[in-house]
Every structure is written in C-alpha cells, then in structure tokens.
Amino acid sequence: MAEDRMVRLRSDSYGRRITGVICTRSRAWSRVFPVVSLVIRSRLGDFNHTIPTRVGMRSTLPIQGASAMKKHTKEKNHTQQKKERRQPAGLPIINPDAAGIDVGSEEHWVAVPGDRDEQPVRCFGCFTADLHEMARWLKACKVTTIAMEATGVYWITPFQVLESYGFEVKVVNARHVKNVPGRKTDVEDAQWIQRLHSCGLLAGSFRPDDNICVLRSYWRHRENMIQSASASIQHMQKALIQMNVHLHKVLSDITGVTGMRIIRSILEGERNPRTLASLSTSGVKTSRETIAKALEGDWRAEHLFVLAQALEWYEFSHRQIAACDTKIEEHLGSFQSKADPQDLPGKGNITPRKNQSHIDLRAELFRITGRDYTRIDGLDTLTVQTVVSEVGLDSSRFPTVKHFTSWLTLCPENRITGGRIKNSRTRKSANRAATAFRLAAQSLASSKTALGGFYRRLKARLGSPKAITATAHKLARIFYKLWTTGEIYEDKGAHYYEEQYKNRMLRSIKRKARDLGYDVFLQPVAGQVS
Numbered sequence: 061m062a063e064d065r066m067v068r069l070r071s072d073s074y075g076r077r078i079t080g081v082i083c084t085r086s087r088a089w090s091r092v093f094p095v096v097s098l099v100i101r102s103r104l105g106d107f108n109h110t111i112p113t114r115v116g117m118r119s120t121l122p123i124q125g126a127s128a129m130k131k132h133t134k135e136k137n138h139t140q141q142k143k144e145r146r147q148p149a150g151l152p153i154i155n156p157d158a159a160g161i162d163v164g165s166e167e168h169w170v171a172v173p174g175d176r177d178e179q180p181v182r183c184f185g186c187f188t189a190d191l192h193e194m195a196r197w198l199k200a201c202k203v204t205t206i207a208m209e210a211t212g213v214y215w216i217t218p219f220q221v222l223e224s225y226g227f228e229v230k231v232v233n234a235r236h237v238k239n240v241p242g243r244k245t246d247v248e249d250a251q252w253i254q255r256l257h258s259c260g261l262l263a264g265s266f267r268p269d270d271n272i273c274v275l276r277s278y279w280r281h282r283e284n285m286i287q288s289a290s291a292s293i294q295h296m297q298k299a300l301i302q303m304n305v306h307l308h309k310v311l312s313d314i315t316g317v318t319g320m321r322i323i324r325s326i327l328e329g330e331r332n333p334r335t336l337a338s339l340s341t342s343g344v345k346t347s348r349e350t351i352a353k354a355l356e357g358d359w360r361a362e363h364l365f366v367l368a369q370a371l372e373w374y375e376f377s378h379r380q381i382a383a384c385d386t387k388i389e390e391h392l393g394s395f396q397s398k399a400d401p402q403d404l405p406g407k408g409n410i411t412p413r414k415n416q417s418h419i420d421l422r423a424e425l426f427r428i429t430g431r432d433y434t435r436i437d438g439l440d441t442l443t444v445q446t447v448v449s450e451v452g453l454d455s456s457r458f459p460t461v462k463h464f465t466s467w468l469t470l471c472p473e474n475r476i477t478g479g480r481i482k483n484s485r486t487r488k489s490a491n492r493a494a495t496a497f498r499l500a501a502q503s504l505a506s507s508k509t510a511l512g513g514f515y516r517r518l519k520a521r522l523g524s525p526k527a528i529t530a531t532a533h534k535l536a537r538i539f540y541k542l543w544t545t546g547e548i549y550e551d552k553g554a555h556y557y558e559e560q561y562k563n564r565m566l567r568s569i570k571r572k573a574r575d576l577g578y579d580v581f582l583q584p585v586a587g588q589v590s
Contacts, residue, residue: 074272088478095517108393111292124192124572148211150225151261152259152260155205155257155259156173156261157173157175157202157204157209157257158200158204158205158206158250158254158257158258159172159201159206159254159257160172160204160206160250160252160254160255160257160514161206161207161208161218161250161258162208162246162249162250162258163210163211163215163218163252164186164211164213164246165181165184165186165211165214166183166185166193167184167211167246167504167585168183168184168185168190168194168218168248169182169183169247169250169388170183170184170194170198170250171250171253171254172198172201172254173201173254176201177200177205181247181250182197183246188217191217191221192221194222196223198222198225198227199225203227204227205227205228205229205257206222206227206228206229206230207229207230207237207253207256207257207262207452208225208229208230208231208232208253208262209237209253210231210232210233210234211234211235211251215231229264230257231261231264231265232253232257232263232264232265233265236262237249237253237256237261237262247408251362258270259501266451266456266457266467267474268451268452268454269452269453269454269508271395271448272448272452272453274391275345275388275391275392275448276449278384278387279388279445279449280449281309281383281387283383285397286377286381286415287382288373289373292370292371292374292377293370293374295312295369295370295373296323297363298366299363299367299370300314300323300357301360302360303357303360303364303456304356304357304358305355305356306325306354307319307322307352307354307355309354310346310350310351310354311351314376318339318340318341318343318344321340322336322340322355323367324340325339326364327367327371332353333352333355334348334352335350335395336351336352336355337351337352337355350486352421381415385417385418387418388419389419389424392424392428397427398427398428398429399429400432401420401423401424401426401427404423404426405432416441417442421441421442422441422444425444425448426439428453430542430546431451431546433447433542433543435550436535436539436542436549437504437510437511437534437540437551438500438501438503438507438535439500439511440500443496443500445540446493447493447496449465450492450521451493455540455543455544459501461540461541464536464540465533465536465540467486467487467491467534468489468493468494468497469486469488469491469494470486470494470497470529470532471486471537472485473486474582494536495537497532497536498529498532498534500527500532500535501528501529501532501535504531505519507554508553508554509551509554510551510554510556510557511535511551511555512554513533513554514530514531514534514557515527515528518530518531544547566582568583569582
C-alpha cells in the first residue's frame with residue numbers, strides 16, 4: 061500500500077518555488093519510513109534531492125531526481141573549478157633551495173622542498189655525528205640556505221656545524237614563526253619554517269662575528285661570576301643578622317676593607333666588640349662606639365659555619381673573575397689594532413667600581429675600536445665593554461641609528477589602528493646592551509652634565525622609568541654616531557642644556573600668543589632670572 065501526496069511550500073528568500081513530494085510506504089508488519097523528496101525550481105535550474113528524515117535511513121531517488129542530481133553535480137564541479145581558477149597564486153618563491161629546522165633538546169626535525177628527496181622531512185639526533193649526517197643530507201638535497209627556530213642554547217652547535225659546511229644559516233625569532241591555529245607537531249613546525257623561509261618571510265637574528273662571540277662568552281661568564289659573588293654576600297649578611305650582628309647598618313658595604321677585616325676576625329675567634337670595632341679605617345663615618353654596639357651578637361656555631369662557607373664562596377668567585385679577566389686580555393690581544401693606546405687622553409680621577417676589571421680595559425677598548433666611548437657621560441669601561449661584546453665592531457650591520465635603537469628595544473613600538481596610535485610602549489627584551497645603556501642612564505641622576513639635565517627634566521615630567529628609557533635611547537644614539545663617524549663627544553654642560561630648554565620654552569610661548577592674535581614682549585624679572 062503506497063500513498064503519494066503533493067504539498068506546496070512557500071517561496072524561500074531567494075525567490076525559488078519549492079514543491080515537496082512526500083512519499084510514504086507502509087506495510088502491516090513494518091514501521092512507517094517517511095521519505096521527503098523536494099523538487100526545487102529556480103532560475104538556475106531544477107534538481108530533485110531526496111532527504112531522509114532519520115540517520116542511516118535508505119531511500120531511492122526517482123529517475124528524474126537522479127538525473128537532476130547528476131546535472132547539479134556537474135554544475136557544482138564546474139563552479140568549483142572556476143573558483144579555483146579565480147583564486148590568486150601562492151606567494152612567490154624567493155629561496156627555492158631553502159630548508160627549515162625545528163631545533164629541540166633531543167632531536168632536530170629538518171624539512172626540505174618536496175622534490176628534493178623521497179622523504180622531505182627527516183629527524184636527526186642531537187649528537188655531533190648526527191649533526192654532520194644532517195649537514196651531508198642537506199648538501200645532497202642541494203640546499204643553500206637554512207632557517208632554524210631558536211630554542212634555548214640548543215641551536216648553537218647545529219648553527220656552527222652547518223655554517224662550517226658553507227650553508228647560509230639564519231636563527232629566527234620564535235615569535236616570527238608562529239604556526240597557524242590547529243594541530244602542532246614537530247613535522248609541521250619544520251615544514252612551516254621551510255615554507256616561510258622559501259618565500260623570504262623570515263629575517264635572521266643578529267649574531268656578531270665569531271671573534272666577538274668568543275669575547276661575548278667570556279664577558280657573560282664574568283657577569284655570572286659577579287652574580288655568584290653577590291649571592292655569597294647576601295648569605296654572609298643573612299648569617300650575621302641571624303646572630304644579631306648588624307654590621308650592614310653601620311657600614312655601607314660589608315665587603316669593603318673594614319667589613320672584611322671584621323668578618324675574618326670573627327671567624328678567627330674574636331668576640332670582643334671593641335676589639336672588632338677598632339679594625340675600622342679612617343674613612344668610616346660611623347663612630348667606633350656605635351660599631352661596637354652593632355657587633356654584640358649571639359655567636360652560634362651553625363651560623364658561624366654558614367658565614368665561613370659564604371666568605372670562602374665569595375673569595376673563590378673573585379679568583380674566578382680574575383682568571384676570566386686574564387682570558388679576556390689574551391683574547392683582546394688577537395684583535396686588530398685601530399689606534400695607539402698611547403694616544404688615549406686622560407679622563408681625570410675616576411672612582412673605580414666594585415667589580416672593576418683587573419686589566420687596563422679602557423686602553424684595550426680604545427686600541428681595538430679606535431674610539432674612546434668613555435668620554436660619553438654615564439658610560440664607564442665596564443658598560444662600554446658590555447656593549448661592544450654584544451654589538452661587535454662592524455657598524456654596517458645596523459644601516460641606520462633607527463635600526464640600532466630598534467634592535468636595542470629602546471624606541472617606542474607604535475601600534476596604529478584606524479589611524480590612531482593605541483600603544484607606544486617599548487618592547488620587552490632581555491638585551492644586555494640595552495640593560496647596560498639603562499644602567500648608564502640611571503647613573504646620570506645627579507650628574508652636572510647636559511645628559512644629567514635631560515634626565516632630570518624628563519624624570520620630573522614623566523617619572524623615573526620613562527626618563528631612564530628616554531635617556532638610554534639618547535645614549536645609544538650618541539654611541540652609534542661615534543661608532544659610525546669617529547667623532548669625539550664633547551659635553552657642553554648642564555648650563556648649556558638648561559639655556560637651550562629655556563629658549564625653546566620662550567619661543568613656544570611667543571608662538572602660542574601669536575596664534576591667539578597677541579604680540580608678547582618677554583622681559584626677565586630682576587632678581588629671579590639669571
């Protein structure tokens with residue numbers, strides 16, 4: 061028993077007339093399986109499509125519906141082909157011989173173009189033999205340039221091995237190679253890096269010459285030793301406080317001459333406060349009576365043991381720093397001389413810093429750079445050494461001063477949306493050269509120089525953090541100018557800077573009055589303006 065019914069539906073939003081044919085078939089022993097066949101007539105043509113009302117239900121199309129479906133499928137395929145032809149071509153290939161490497165701690169995934177090998181993505185181990193095998197495979201694939209994602213320090217050895225084989229190797233920032241949303245695997249990361257590099261969308265991170273890299277490693281190790289010595293000072297001070305010996309409140313530095321005399325005497329067994337206070341030198345401002353009161357403590361064996369260990373650690377760290385200075389001096393001797401150290405002008409009486417180098421570092425820097433960067437206010441020998449070991453000696457790596465300050469992350473990062481600047485803060489970075497410039501800028505707080513006046517004016521208007529960044533940016537620009545031109549920096553003094561600032565303010569007042577239709581004549585008030 062079968063029954064057909066014609067149901068007329070209203071037109072849809074596209075103006076098409078839809079007629080529904082409801083076909084039902086039932087038997088006494090079976091359930092009813094309704095099947096709806098919709099016949100859609102529109103300007104584009106007619107087709108018949110059967111839609112089951114239950115999942116998994118089978119239905120049979122009428123003959124005319126099947127032919128209409130075939131026609132619709134042909135039209136759909138033709139439309140799809142036209143859309144594919146309209147799609148724009150992919151990005152042009154700039155580096156056809158490019159490879160991408162996803163660096164890891166245990167294995168490295170390498171991707172090459174698909175036509176270079178039957179297996180275009182391969183995995184190599186982290187051992188030296190595996191790295192050489194990777195380089196030979198890349199040579200066999202006729203790869204000339206490689207991009208690798210920097211991960212910790214694991215990229216250093218693959219970089220050096222591949223560079224020794226004659227490849228152009230670029231270490232790219234992980235922020236610049238973020239994959240598209242979806243599944244993330246090592247294979248897809250390597251292919252994505254290779255794809256971006258082949259299209260020329262990746263820029264390599266800055267890496268100085270190999271000779272500078274060696275100097276940088278020595279200098280960074282020296283900084284680590286200084287941090288280790290600083291930690292030992294904290295341990296000594298904590299042990300003294302636990303014994304209620306407040307040496308840090310009567311001395312500005314417990315590792316100075318007086319402080320070290322008192323600590324060593326305590327460890328040798330001396331407990332008399334007056335005897336310990338008598339060890340102070342003439343430069344200590346605190347009276348010996350006050351020092352004696354501060355040295356009355358609770359001498360416990362466990363805290364004395366910690367104090368002895370911390371002192372031994374402190375002395376060991378300084379011996380390591382001296383050994384590191386020796387290696388730095390030996391390595392600086394391998395650099396080509398650009399100036400005679402005898403021509404280095406004096407800089408007057410300079411108070412040495414606590415962790416000053418044991419060698420004549422200022423003369424060595426003048427010899428290899430040909431410039432005396434310590435003439436710039438705020439830059440001492442250690443600061444200049446830090447900057448030189450990070451940026452190198454070749455100024456052509458930074459075409460303009462804007463490139464240099466951008467690499468230092470000392471310039472504002474303007475984020476513009478809709479023609480308006482939404483954010484202009486500097487980028488976060490752990491750049492050691494930028495940190496050195498910031499510390500130098502902070503040291504100008506009480507300096508009677510033009511840069512000191514610049515820092516104080518900005519600090520009063522914007523606060524210390526922004527003033528430090530702006531002054532560090534100014535120091536970096538001065539450093540770059542001396543680096544590229546070889547000029548000599550001459551400070552004109554804070555008075556000259558204040559006069560310039562005053563003249564700018566007066567010109568601004570006159571300009572604003574003129575814009576409002578007034579003519580202003582400014583005359584200094586007697587006894588108030590010098």
